[in-house]
Amino acid sequence: MKAMILAAGRGERMRPLTDTIPKPLLKVGGKPLIQHTIENLQLAGFKQIVINLAHLGQQIREYCGNGERWNVSIDYTDEGDAALETAGGIANALPLLGEKPFLVVNADIICDYPLVTLRNRKIDLAHLVLIENPVHHPQGDFSLTSDGLLSADGREKFTFSGIGVYHPDMFQNLPVGPLKLRPVLDQAIQKNRISGEKYLGIWMDIGTPQRLTEIDNLLRVSK
Numbered sequence: 001m002k003a004m005i006l007a008a009g010r011g012e013r014m015r016p017l018t019d020t021i022p023k024p025l026l027k028v029g030g031k032p033l034i035q036h037t038i039e040n041l042q043l044a045g046f047k048q049i050v051i052n053l054a055h056l057g058q059q060i061r062e063y064c065g066n067g068e069r070w071n072v073s074i075d076y077t078d079e080g081d082a083a084l085e086t087a088g089g090i091a092n093a094l095p096l097l098g099e100k101p102f103l104v105v106n107a108d109i110i111c112d113y114p115l116v117t118l119r120n121r122k123i124d125l126a127h128l129v130l131i132e133n134p135v136h137h138p139q140g141d142f143s144l145t146s147d148g149l150l151s152a153d154g155r156e157k158f159t160f161s162g163i164g165v166y167h168p169d170m171f172q173n174l175p176v177g178p179l180k181l182r183p184v185l186d187q188a189i190q191k192n193r194i195s196g197e198k199y200l201g202i203w204m205d206i207g208t209p210q211r212l213t214e215i216d217n218l219l220r221v222s223k
Contacts, residue, residue: 001046001100001101001102001103001118001119001120001165002046002048002049002050002096002097002098002100002102002103003041003046003048003049003050003102003103003104003105004049004050004051004052004090004093004097004102004103004104004105005024005034005037005038005041005049005050005051005052005104005105005106005107006052006086006089006104006105006106006107006162007022007023007024007034007051007052007053007057007060007107008052008053008054008055008057008079008083008084008089009023009054009055009083009107009108010023010054010055010083013208017209017212018055018056020056021056021059022055022056022057022059022060023107023108023206024060024107024108025059025060025063026206026212028110028206028212028215029215032063033107033108033110033206034051034060034063034064034107035064036110037105037107037109038064038067038070038072038074039070040115041072041103041105041115042070042071042072043115043116044114044115044116044118044119045116045119046072046103046115046119047071047072047073048072048073048075049067049072049073049074049075050074050075050076050077050093050096050097051064051074051075051076051077051107052076052077052078052079052083052084052089052092052093053076053077053078053079054078054079054080054081054082054083054084055081055083057076057078057079061076075096077089077092077093077096079092082178083178084177084178084179085178085179085180085181086179086180086181087171087174087179087180087181087183087184088174088176088177088178088179090104090166090171090181091171091172091174091176091179092176094168094171094172097168098168099168100168101121101123101165101166101167101168102165102166102168103115103118103119103163103164103165104163104164104165104166105162105163106162106163108162108205108206109161109162109163109203109204109205109206110202110203110204110206110215111161111163111199111201111202111203111204112201112202112203113129113161113163113199113201113203115163118163118165121165123165123166123167123195124167124193124194124195125166125167125169125170125188125193125194126164126165126166126167126170126185126188126193126194126195127164127165127194127195127196127197128142128150128160128161128163128164128185128194128195128196128197129160129161129163129164129196129197129199130142130144130158130159130160130161130196130197130198130199131158131159131161131198131199131200131203132158132159132198132200133157133158133159134159134203134205136205137159139157140156140157140158140159141157141158141159141160142154142157142158142160142189142196143155143156143157143158144158144196144197144198148195148196148197149189149192149194149195149196150185150189150194150195150196151189152186152189152190158198161199161203162205170184170188171184
C-alpha cells in the first residue's frame with residue numbers, strides 16, 4: 001500500500017513562523033514534523049510515499065529528497081501557490097497513488113497510532129481513524145454506528161485524526177481545483193460506505209505556535 005502525506009497547507013494559524021518555513025518543517029522534539037511522519041510510515045512498512053506541496057514546497061522537497069535516507073521512495077505533486085485543499089490534493093495525486101487503496105496522513109500531527117494495522121485494511125470507499133475530541137475541537141466530526149460505520153449524526157461525536165485509508169474511486173471524476181474533504185466524505189457516509197474506528201492513544205495536532213511549543217517540550221522531556 002502506498003501512503004500520502006498532506007503537506008501543502010499554508011499554516012495560517014502558525015504565522016509568523018510559517019511565513020518563511022513551511023509548517024511540515026517546523027521542528028518538534030529536535031526534528032521536523034514531516035520527518036516524524038516519514039519515520040512512522042517507514043517503521044510500519046510503507047515504502048512508497050507521495051507528498052503534496054504548495055506554500056514554500058521547494059523547502060520540503062529539498063529536505064526530504066527522494067527518501068533514500070529513510071529507506072523509502074518519495075514522489076511529489078506540486079499544487080503551485082494555492083493549495084488544492086485535501087480532496088483536491090488527493091485527486092491531483094491519483095496518478096501517483098495508483099488503483100488500489102492508499103493511506104493518507106496529515107503532516108502536522110504527532111501520534112503513536114499503529115499505522116501497520118492499516119496496510120492490509122479491507123475498506124469500501126474509506127476507513128477513518130477517530131479520536132476523543134481535543135479541547136480545541138469539542139464538537140467533534142463524526143459518530144460511529146454499532147456496526148463500525150461513520151455517521152454525520154449521532155449523540156456522541158469524535159474528531160477525525162487526519163489518518164485514513166481511501167479507495168481511489170472516491171476521488172475519481174472530481175472537478176479540478178480546490179476541494180475540501182468533508183463534502184466528499186459526507187456523500188459516501190450517506191451511502192454507508194465509510195467505516196471507522198476510535199483510537200485512544202497519543203494524538204497531538206500542531207495547529208498553533210503554543211501547541212508547537214507544548215508538544216516540543218513534551219517530546220524533549222520524554223527522550
